[in-house]
Amino acid sequence: MEGSGRSPLAKLILKDPELSFSLLGLVFSALVIGFVRNPFYLDVLIMIFLWAMLASSWNIAGGYAGMFSLGHGAFIGIGAYMSSMLFIHFKLSPWIGMLIGAIAAGIIASFLGTICGRLKGHYFALATIAFVELINIAGVQLKELTRGSEGLSIPFHAGLANFMFESKVTYAYIGLIFVALFYFLSLALERSKLGYYLVAMREDEDAAKSLSINTPRIKMISIGISGFLAAIGGTFYAQYILFIEPDTVLSFNFSVQVALVTIVGGMGTALGPVIGSFLLTPLSMLLRAYLGGGLAGLHIVIYGFLLIIVVFFIPAGIVNAIRTPLKKYLKGEEIG
Amino acid sequence: MILQLLISGILLGGVYALVSIGLTLIFGVLDVVNFAHGEFLMIGMYAAFWLCTLLNIDPYLSILLVAPLLFFVGLFVGRTVIRQTIGAPSSVQIFATVGVSLILMNGALLLWKADFRSVPTAYGSGAISLGPIFIGYPQLMSFIGAIVSSAMLFPFLRYTYIGKAIRATAQDRRAAMLMGIDIQKIYTFTFGIGIALVGIASSLLAPIYSIYPGVGAQFVLVAYVAVVLGGLGNIPGAILGSIIIGITETFSGFFISPGWRQGIYYAVFILVLIFRPQGLFGQKQ
Numbered sequence: 213m214e215g216s217g218r219s220p221l222a223k224l225i226l227k228d229p230e231l232s233f234s235l236l237g238l239v240f241s242a243l244v245i246g247f248v249r250n251p252f253y254l255d256v257l258i259m260i261f262l263w264a265m266l267a268s269s270w271n272i273a274g275g276y277a278g279m280f281s282l283g284h285g286a287f288i289g290i291g292a293y294m295s296s297m298l299f300i301h302f303k304l305s306p307w308i309g310m311l312i313g314a315i316a317a318g319i320i321a322s323f324l325g326t327i328c329g330r331l332k333g334h335y336f337a338l339a340t341i342a343f344v345e346l347i348n349i350a351g352v353q354l355k356e357l358t359r360g361s362e363g364l365s366i367p368f369h370a371g372l373a374n375f376m377f378e379s380k381v382t383y384a385y386i387g388l389i390f391v392a393l394f395y396f397l398s399l400a401l402e403r404s405k406l407g408y409y410l411v412a413m414r415e416d417e418d419a420a421k422s423l424s425i426n427t428p429r430i431k432m433i434s435i436g437i438s439g440f441l442a443a444i445g446g447t448f449y450a451q452y453i454l455f456i457e458p459d460t461v462l463s464f465n466f467s468v469q470v471a472l473v474t475i476v477g478g479m480g481t482a483l484g485p486v487i488g489s490f491l492l493t494p495l496s497m498l499l500r501a502y503l504g505g506g507l508a509g510l511h512i513v514i515y516g517f518l519l520i521i522v523v524f525f526i527p528a529g530i531v532n533a534i535r536t537p538l539k540k541y542l543k544g545e546e547i548g
Numbered sequence: 549m550i551l552q553l554l555i556s557g558i559l560l561g562g563v564y565a566l567v568s569i570g571l572t573l574i575f576g577v578l579d580v581v582n583f584a585h586g587e588f589l590m591i592g593m594y595a596a597f598w599l600c601t602l603l604n605i606d607p608y609l610s611i612l613l614v615a616p617l618l619f620f621v622g623l624f625v626g627r628t629v630i631r632q633t634i635g636a637p638s639s640v641q642i643f644a645t646v647g648v649s650l651i652l653m654n655g656a657l658l659l660w661k662a663d664f665r666s667v668p669t670a671y672g673s674g675a676i677s678l679g680p681i682f683i684g685y686p687q688l689m690s691f692i693g694a695i696v697s698s699a700m701l702f703p704f705l706r707y708t709y710i711g712k713a714i715r716a717t718a719q720d721r722r723a724a725m726l727m728g729i730d731i732q733k734i735y736t737f738t739f740g741i742g743i744a745l746v747g748i749a750s751s752l753l754a755p756i757y758s759i760y761p762g763v764g765a766q767f768v769l770v771a772y773v774a775v776v777l778g779g780l781g782n783i784p785g786a787i788l789g790s791i792i793i794g795i796t797e798t799f800s801g802f803f804i805s806p807g808w809r810q811g812i813y814y815a816v817f818i819l820v821l822i823f824r825p826q827g828l829f830g831q832k833q
Contacts, residue, residue, distance in 0.1 A: 278639075280638065280639055327818075327822050328818070331822075333637075334641065334642055335821060337642050339817075341769065342773070343818060345769060346814040346815060346818075349808065349810055349814070352807065464765065472643070475643055509654035510654070510658055512650050513650070513655050515647075516647045516648065516649070516654065520648070523639075524640070527637075527640060
């Protein structure tokens, strides 16, 4: 094996460095979870996976299709509330509730994408903000279902069918599996015909149309997938935190943070949201843990500066900033 | 009752108009949607609060200090952040101003905590009664403030050199540049003016509303709705749009339910964006 450039592993690395890097990361993360015993670090890992999921879902619409949603909290919240309400009121397993919520969110997202799809740039963003605020008000007002701004506590009964576990390690593994699924789905999308269509539309919608790409249709599909995945992330959030309220999952701020993780990591790349979450989530959690409640908000101030810096200096995000030169280097190696 | 609701709605619209005017001016000239607009309002309200509690300056008098202060804050942010976003892809515009908003809002949370504060004034809850109709004194003041500040803005934009330069830039950047207008300066200056208008608004609103780090969001979303209703960049349209929203809010609060009243105008907003993105009074492009 050693030294031979023809071993299947080496071939894979040369042919698809991104995929091999991600597989390596996946195996590494799985091993790390097995060794971590400190509950705080496990918590950090789980939150990294959660934000990677949420950001990956945003990336499908915001990154690939260029539909800058600032209202993804609506879809996340629909997922979180749907599975939790079905569990509390009808004792339905959150796994099934998750699917129902995801389908509901996917349909609502497609509908929103269809009616607001022709709005460009900031108009679309404004419409999505109005949408998340609307859903937020519904969450506060429909007290019989959601308990309003008091929030909804999910009673803890550990068990696989209930999607609740005694050990954080289990949550971490499930989170990792979800992240892997979301990531491979994004990668498959990126390399599919639909993925190329989306990127073409993002770069120049008129040109894409003139190449007979049905832009309203692919907008609808991409935001539908995005809403579907966001709702799954929402259920995972609800099952782990066991408490949801309109001011977190159904808020504009939550929606902005989802977008922010993706932008810092790299929009329109499968790896970007994951890398963004690996960088930002521990940062915010460590700041919150060590600075305590006395300096509440500091981590978001830092987020704000980071956002401005990234947007001005590396608008393509960290993944692209590293990947483009690396690709050139690897290609040079191959030829040489 | 209907008349009372109508008048309360118009006065409330005046409050919203104060915030919308600056937003629409910035949009019209810079073609940037300022997602941090509400946070400037929040900063101005805190300034009015501190001037009142520490130096005992009446909020209405503090306009003379808060408006210039916010003008300079606007110049600074305009110069460091906003100017770099002009002509950039909308992702850059959106997220740079969202970044400013995050910094200001959470900076305020760090400095002044999440407590709700209010400016104590003798007239805060005062009302004038005209027969069966009650008009809140601070609401009336803010309505007058909105009318006066837009009345001052018009001659400024119409007759002064810099006002003409601002309008020229709004109409055609390239032509303005060719006429020897330093459009970069105009951008920064316009942003400063827009934020100074927010400063006027914040002093007028301080006696009415509680002040907390997230207070801006509650106004700015309404301001967006009003601005889009009136046609982005259209100042009289923004005032009219604000009044429509104010009336909608009081009526739906009374006839439907107070909790849903904001939901109604968000729904109206989405509908207007979809069916008349040029605004209710705008021409189709």
